Amino acid sequence: MSASARFACSASKYALFQDWLNVSDSNTETRLAHERGVAAFYGTGLDRVDDDLNWELTYGLWRSASDTYAQAAANMWDELFRGLSLVPGESVVVDVAPGMGKELIHLYEKFRPKRIVGVDLTPQHVVRSNRLIAKHGLSEHIEVILGSGTQIDKLFGKEFATHVICVEGTSQMKGRVEFFRSAKAILRPGGVLGICDATLRRPPGAWLPLVQLAARAWKMPSENILTAPEFAAQLRDLGFNVTTQEIGDRVWAPYCRAKSKEFRSDIGRRGLAQAMGFALINQLLALADRSGTIGYSVVVGKT
Numbered sequence: 357m358s359a360s361a362r363f364a365c366s367a368s369k370y371a372l373f374q375d376w377l378n379v380s381d382s383n384t385e386t387r388l389a390h391e392r393g394v395a396a397f398y399g400t401g402l403d404r405v406d407d408d409l410n411w412e413l414t415y416g417l418w419r420s421a422s423d424t425y426a427q428a429a430a431n432m433w434d435e436l437f438r439g440l441s442l443v444p445g446e447s448v449v450v451d452v453a454p455g456m457g458k459e460l461i462h463l464y465e466k467f468r469p470k471r472i473v474g475v476d477l478t479p480q481h482v483v484r485s486n487r488l489i490a491k492h493g494l495s496e497h498i499e500v501i502l503g504s505g506t507q508i509d510k511l512f513g514k515e516f517a518t519h520v521i522c523v524e525g526t527s528q529m530k531g532r533v534e535f536f537r538s539a540k541a542i543l544r545p546g547g548v549l550g551i552c553d554a555t556l557r558r559p560p561g562a563w564l565p566l567v568q569l570a571a572r573a574w575k576m577p578s579e580n581i582l583t584a585p586e587f588a589a590q591l592r593d594l595g596f597n598v599t600t601q602e603i604g605d606r607v608w609a610p611y612c613r614a615k616s617k618e619f620r621s622d623i624g625r626r627g628l629a630q631a632m633g634f635a636l637i638n639q640l641l642a643l644a645d646r647s648g649t650i651g652y653s654v655v656v657g658k659t
Protein backbone atom coordinates (compact mmCIF):
# COMPACT_ATOMS: atom_id res chain seq x y z
CA MET A 357 0.00 0.00 0.00
CA SER A 358 1.41 3.42 -0.91
CA ALA A 359 2.12 5.98 1.79
CA SER A 360 -0.66 8.23 0.49
CA ALA A 361 -3.19 5.37 0.58
CA ARG A 362 -2.13 4.70 4.15
CA PHE A 363 -2.73 8.30 5.11
CA ALA A 364 -6.13 8.15 3.41
CA CYS A 365 -6.87 5.12 5.56
CA SER A 366 -5.77 7.07 8.64
CA ALA A 367 -8.08 9.90 7.62
CA SER A 368 -11.07 7.55 7.57
CA LYS A 369 -10.11 6.30 11.03
CA TYR A 370 -9.89 9.94 12.09
CA ALA A 371 -13.50 10.30 10.91
CA LEU A 372 -14.39 7.45 13.26
CA PHE A 373 -12.72 9.36 16.08
CA GLN A 374 -14.83 12.38 15.15
CA ASP A 375 -17.95 10.19 15.40
CA TRP A 376 -17.04 9.41 18.99
CA LEU A 377 -17.03 13.12 19.66
CA ASN A 378 -20.72 13.21 18.74
CA VAL A 379 -21.96 10.45 21.02
CA SER A 380 -23.95 11.65 23.95
CA ASP A 381 -23.92 9.22 26.89
CA SER A 382 -22.34 10.71 29.98
CA ASN A 383 -19.60 8.06 30.47
CA THR A 384 -18.38 8.62 26.94
CA GLU A 385 -18.54 12.39 27.38
CA THR A 386 -16.46 12.12 30.56
CA ARG A 387 -13.90 9.92 28.80
CA LEU A 388 -13.70 12.21 25.78
CA ALA A 389 -13.28 15.32 27.93
CA HIS A 390 -10.42 13.57 29.73
CA GLU A 391 -8.85 12.45 26.42
CA ARG A 392 -9.04 15.95 24.99
CA GLY A 393 -7.17 17.13 28.10
CA VAL A 394 -4.48 14.45 27.63
CA ALA A 395 -4.09 15.36 23.94
CA ALA A 396 -3.77 19.06 24.83
CA PHE A 397 -1.20 18.21 27.52
CA TYR A 398 1.03 16.32 25.06
CA GLY A 399 0.35 18.58 22.08
CA THR A 400 1.43 21.77 23.86
CA GLY A 401 4.41 23.42 22.21
CA LEU A 402 4.98 20.66 19.66
CA ASP A 403 4.39 22.97 16.71
CA ARG A 404 7.48 24.94 17.77
CA VAL A 405 9.75 21.93 17.99
CA ASP A 406 11.82 20.24 15.32
CA ASP A 407 11.17 16.58 14.43
CA ASP A 408 14.84 15.79 14.99
CA LEU A 409 14.90 16.96 18.57
CA ASN A 410 16.12 14.29 20.94
CA TRP A 411 13.03 14.18 23.13
CA GLU A 412 12.00 11.11 25.11
CA LEU A 413 8.55 10.57 26.56
CA THR A 414 9.09 7.37 28.54
CA TYR A 415 10.55 7.53 32.06
CA GLY A 416 13.30 5.22 30.83
CA LEU A 417 15.03 2.21 32.33
CA TRP A 418 18.47 3.21 33.55
CA ARG A 419 20.87 0.30 33.50
CA SER A 420 24.05 2.25 34.29
CA ALA A 421 25.03 5.71 35.51
CA SER A 422 26.43 6.50 32.07
CA ASP A 423 23.14 5.82 30.22
CA THR A 424 21.85 8.73 28.18
CA TYR A 425 18.12 9.40 28.26
CA ALA A 426 17.84 7.98 24.70
CA GLN A 427 19.61 4.80 25.87
CA ALA A 428 17.31 4.54 28.89
CA ALA A 429 14.25 4.84 26.60
CA ALA A 430 15.57 2.05 24.36
CA ASN A 431 16.29 -0.09 27.46
CA MET A 432 12.69 0.31 28.58
CA TRP A 433 11.27 -0.73 25.21
CA ASP A 434 13.60 -3.73 25.08
CA GLU A 435 12.69 -4.76 28.61
CA LEU A 436 9.07 -5.08 27.51
CA PHE A 437 9.46 -6.29 23.93
CA ARG A 438 11.93 -9.09 24.55
CA GLY A 439 9.46 -10.89 26.85
CA LEU A 440 6.63 -10.93 24.29
CA SER A 441 7.68 -13.81 21.99
CA LEU A 442 7.52 -11.62 18.88
CA VAL A 443 8.04 -13.62 15.67
CA PRO A 444 9.91 -11.86 12.83
CA GLY A 445 7.81 -11.65 9.66
CA GLU A 446 4.70 -12.97 11.44
CA SER A 447 3.68 -10.91 14.44
CA VAL A 448 1.02 -8.23 13.94
CA VAL A 449 1.37 -5.61 16.67
CA VAL A 450 -1.04 -2.91 17.78
CA ASP A 451 1.01 -0.40 19.76
CA VAL A 452 -1.22 1.85 21.85
CA ALA A 453 0.22 5.21 22.92
CA PRO A 454 3.45 5.13 20.87
CA GLY A 455 4.03 8.85 21.45
CA MET A 456 6.21 10.48 18.80
CA GLY A 457 7.04 7.17 17.14
CA LYS A 458 10.64 6.36 18.11
CA GLU A 459 9.39 3.31 19.95
CA LEU A 460 7.79 2.00 16.73
CA ILE A 461 11.00 2.35 14.71
CA HIS A 462 12.92 0.62 17.52
CA LEU A 463 10.37 -2.20 17.66
CA TYR A 464 10.51 -2.77 13.91
CA GLU A 465 14.26 -2.54 13.53
CA LYS A 466 15.01 -4.85 16.44
CA PHE A 467 12.20 -7.43 16.29
CA ARG A 468 10.97 -7.23 12.63
CA PRO A 469 7.27 -7.97 13.16
CA LYS A 470 5.19 -8.28 9.98
CA ARG A 471 3.12 -5.21 10.70
CA ILE A 472 2.75 -2.54 13.37
CA VAL A 473 -0.21 -0.19 13.79
CA GLY A 474 0.14 2.55 16.39
CA VAL A 475 -2.90 4.18 18.01
CA ASP A 476 -2.41 7.46 19.84
CA LEU A 477 -4.88 10.13 20.83
CA THR A 478 -2.60 13.15 20.49
CA PRO A 479 -3.01 14.38 16.87
CA GLN A 480 0.45 15.97 16.78
CA HIS A 481 2.00 12.66 17.88
CA VAL A 482 0.18 10.82 15.08
CA VAL A 483 1.42 13.29 12.45
CA ARG A 484 5.01 13.32 13.76
CA SER A 485 5.14 9.52 14.06
CA ASN A 486 3.98 8.99 10.49
CA ARG A 487 6.54 11.56 9.32
CA LEU A 488 9.31 9.75 11.21
CA ILE A 489 8.19 6.38 9.82
CA ALA A 490 8.22 7.77 6.26
CA LYS A 491 11.66 9.26 6.85
CA HIS A 492 12.95 5.80 7.83
CA GLY A 493 11.30 4.30 4.71
CA LEU A 494 9.10 2.06 6.88
CA SER A 495 5.60 3.17 5.83
CA GLU A 496 4.94 -0.25 4.26
CA HIS A 497 5.33 -1.85 7.69
CA ILE A 498 4.22 0.75 10.22
CA GLU A 499 1.33 3.20 10.37
CA VAL A 500 -0.07 5.31 13.19
CA ILE A 501 -3.73 6.27 13.48
CA LEU A 502 -5.60 8.61 15.76
CA GLY A 503 -7.77 6.97 18.38
CA SER A 504 -8.11 5.85 21.96
CA GLY A 505 -6.68 2.63 23.33
CA THR A 506 -9.98 2.11 25.11
CA GLN A 507 -11.72 1.75 21.73
CA ILE A 508 -9.36 -0.43 19.70
CA ASP A 509 -12.01 -3.10 19.22
CA LYS A 510 -13.86 -0.50 17.10
CA LEU A 511 -10.77 0.19 14.99
CA PHE A 512 -9.66 -3.40 14.35
CA GLY A 513 -11.44 -6.67 13.62
CA LYS A 514 -11.65 -9.60 16.00
CA GLU A 515 -8.34 -11.50 16.14
CA PHE A 516 -6.53 -8.77 14.17
CA ALA A 517 -3.37 -8.79 16.29
CA THR A 518 -0.91 -11.27 17.76
CA HIS A 519 0.29 -8.59 20.20
CA VAL A 520 -1.09 -5.46 21.81
CA ILE A 521 1.50 -3.35 23.61
CA CYS A 522 1.39 -0.13 25.59
CA VAL A 523 4.36 1.73 27.08
CA GLU A 524 3.18 4.24 29.71
CA GLY A 525 -0.19 4.94 28.14
CA THR A 526 -2.46 2.94 30.43
CA SER A 527 -2.13 5.10 33.54
CA GLN A 528 -3.62 8.08 31.67
CA MET A 529 -6.60 6.16 30.30
CA LYS A 530 -10.06 6.98 31.51
CA GLY A 531 -11.66 3.53 31.38
CA ARG A 532 -8.46 1.52 31.48
CA VAL A 533 -10.33 -1.76 31.93
CA GLU A 534 -12.04 -1.01 28.59
CA PHE A 535 -8.57 -0.98 27.05
CA PHE A 536 -7.82 -4.41 28.54
CA ARG A 537 -11.19 -5.72 27.31
CA SER A 538 -10.83 -4.32 23.80
CA ALA A 539 -7.22 -5.60 23.58
CA LYS A 540 -8.51 -9.08 24.39
CA ALA A 541 -11.16 -8.72 21.67
CA ILE A 542 -8.64 -8.00 18.92
CA LEU A 543 -6.02 -10.54 20.03
CA ARG A 544 -5.76 -13.93 18.34
CA PRO A 545 -5.88 -17.04 20.54
CA GLY A 546 -2.50 -17.26 22.27
CA GLY A 547 -2.03 -13.50 21.74
CA VAL A 548 -0.05 -11.34 24.15
CA LEU A 549 -0.76 -8.02 25.87
CA GLY A 550 2.43 -6.30 27.05
CA ILE A 551 2.33 -3.21 29.25
CA CYS A 552 4.79 -1.19 31.25
CA ASP A 553 3.67 1.61 33.50
CA ALA A 554 3.70 3.19 36.94
CA THR A 555 2.11 1.19 39.75
CA LEU A 556 2.33 1.35 43.54
CA ARG A 557 4.76 -0.79 45.51
CA ARG A 558 2.42 -0.80 48.45
CA PRO A 559 -0.89 0.80 49.47
CA PRO A 560 -0.02 4.51 49.79
CA GLY A 561 -1.44 5.12 53.28
CA ALA A 562 -0.54 8.64 54.41
CA TRP A 563 1.18 9.26 51.07
CA LEU A 564 -2.13 9.02 49.19
CA PRO A 565 -2.68 12.82 48.88
CA LEU A 566 0.83 13.24 47.45
CA VAL A 567 0.35 10.38 45.00
CA GLN A 568 -3.05 11.78 43.98
CA LEU A 569 -1.54 15.21 43.41
CA ALA A 570 1.24 13.79 41.21
CA ALA A 571 -1.30 11.68 39.31
CA ARG A 572 -3.59 14.64 38.77
CA ALA A 573 -0.75 16.81 37.48
CA TRP A 574 0.17 13.96 35.10
CA LYS A 575 -3.47 13.58 33.86
CA MET A 576 -3.87 10.15 35.46
CA PRO A 577 -7.38 9.29 36.66
CA SER A 578 -7.23 8.46 40.38
CA GLU A 579 -8.87 5.04 39.80
CA ASN A 580 -5.65 4.05 37.99
CA ILE A 581 -3.59 4.43 41.18
CA LEU A 582 -3.20 0.72 41.88
CA THR A 583 -0.62 -1.65 43.30
CA ALA A 584 0.91 -4.14 40.87
CA PRO A 585 -1.18 -7.04 42.28
CA GLU A 586 -4.37 -4.94 41.90
CA PHE A 587 -3.39 -4.07 38.33
CA ALA A 588 -2.72 -7.75 37.54
CA ALA A 589 -6.04 -8.76 39.10
CA GLN A 590 -7.92 -6.53 36.64
CA LEU A 591 -6.31 -8.48 33.80
CA ARG A 592 -6.84 -11.88 35.43
CA ASP A 593 -10.54 -11.06 35.86
CA LEU A 594 -10.71 -10.77 32.07
CA GLY A 595 -9.06 -14.17 31.60
CA PHE A 596 -5.45 -13.12 30.96
CA ASN A 597 -2.66 -15.28 32.33
CA VAL A 598 -0.48 -12.59 33.93
CA THR A 599 3.12 -12.13 35.01
CA THR A 600 4.49 -8.91 36.52
CA GLN A 601 7.97 -7.62 37.22
CA GLU A 602 8.84 -4.66 39.48
CA ILE A 603 11.62 -2.45 38.06
CA GLY A 604 10.99 0.87 39.84
CA ASP A 605 14.51 0.90 41.34
CA ARG A 606 15.94 1.46 37.89
CA VAL A 607 13.29 3.98 36.82
CA TRP A 608 12.30 6.68 39.28
CA ALA A 609 15.47 7.98 40.95
CA PRO A 610 17.56 8.17 37.73
CA TYR A 611 14.57 9.54 35.77
CA CYS A 612 14.06 12.33 38.32
CA ARG A 613 17.77 13.17 38.17
CA ALA A 614 17.76 13.26 34.36
CA LYS A 615 14.53 15.24 34.21
CA SER A 616 15.77 17.87 36.66
CA LYS A 617 18.53 18.68 34.16
CA GLU A 618 15.95 19.29 31.42
CA PHE A 619 14.22 22.31 32.97
CA ARG A 620 15.71 24.77 30.50
CA SER A 621 14.97 22.64 27.46
CA ASP A 622 11.43 22.02 28.77
CA ILE A 623 10.88 25.79 28.79
CA GLY A 624 11.96 25.90 25.13
CA ARG A 625 9.76 22.92 24.17
CA ARG A 626 6.64 23.47 26.23
CA GLY A 627 6.74 27.02 27.56
CA LEU A 628 7.36 28.21 31.12
CA ALA A 629 4.02 27.15 32.65
CA GLN A 630 4.28 23.52 31.57
CA ALA A 631 8.00 23.35 32.34
CA MET A 632 7.21 24.47 35.90
CA GLY A 633 4.45 21.85 36.03
CA PHE A 634 6.97 19.17 35.03
CA ALA A 635 9.42 20.40 37.67
CA LEU A 636 6.69 20.13 40.31
CA ILE A 637 5.69 16.63 39.18
CA ASN A 638 9.34 15.68 39.28
CA GLN A 639 9.65 16.76 42.92
CA LEU A 640 6.49 14.83 43.80
CA LEU A 641 7.73 11.70 42.02
CA ALA A 642 11.12 11.90 43.76
CA LEU A 643 9.37 12.19 47.14
CA ALA A 644 6.99 9.31 46.36
CA ASP A 645 9.97 7.21 45.28
CA ARG A 646 11.94 7.97 48.44
CA SER A 647 8.91 7.00 50.52
CA GLY A 648 8.90 3.57 48.83
CA THR A 649 5.36 4.16 47.55
CA ILE A 650 5.71 4.38 43.81
CA GLY A 651 6.80 1.44 41.68
CA TYR A 652 6.97 0.55 38.03
CA SER A 653 5.72 -2.70 36.52
CA VAL A 654 6.29 -4.68 33.37
CA VAL A 655 3.10 -6.67 32.92
CA VAL A 656 2.57 -9.45 30.38
CA GLY A 657 -0.88 -10.96 29.89
CA LYS A 658 -1.40 -14.02 27.69
CA THR A 659 -4.81 -14.95 26.32
Ligand SMILES: C[S@@+](CC[C@H](N)C(=O)[O-])C[C@H]1O[C@@H](n2cnc3c(N)ncnc32)[C@H](O)[C@@H]1O
Pocket residue numbers: 391394395398412413414452453454455456459475476477478481503504505506522523524525528529530
Ligand atom coordinates in the same frame (compact mmCIF):
# COMPACT_ATOMS: atom_id res chain seq x y z
C1 LIG B 1 4.33 8.96 28.27
S1 LIG B 1 3.82 8.98 26.59
C2 LIG B 1 4.51 7.41 26.11
C3 LIG B 1 5.04 7.45 24.73
C4 LIG B 1 5.74 6.21 24.20
N1 LIG B 1 5.10 5.00 24.55
C5 LIG B 1 7.20 6.17 24.60
O1 LIG B 1 7.59 5.28 25.33
O2 LIG B 1 7.95 7.02 24.15
C6 LIG B 1 2.10 8.67 26.71
C7 LIG B 1 1.37 8.61 25.37
O3 LIG B 1 0.09 8.04 25.64
C8 LIG B 1 -0.85 8.61 24.78
N2 LIG B 1 -2.17 8.29 25.34
C9 LIG B 1 -2.67 8.60 26.56
N3 LIG B 1 -3.90 8.09 26.72
C10 LIG B 1 -4.17 7.39 25.58
C11 LIG B 1 -5.29 6.65 25.13
N4 LIG B 1 -6.39 6.51 25.88
N5 LIG B 1 -5.24 6.09 23.91
C12 LIG B 1 -4.14 6.25 23.11
N6 LIG B 1 -3.06 6.96 23.48
C13 LIG B 1 -3.08 7.51 24.70
C14 LIG B 1 -0.45 10.08 24.76
O4 LIG B 1 -1.00 10.74 23.65
C15 LIG B 1 1.08 9.94 24.68
O5 LIG B 1 1.50 9.86 23.34
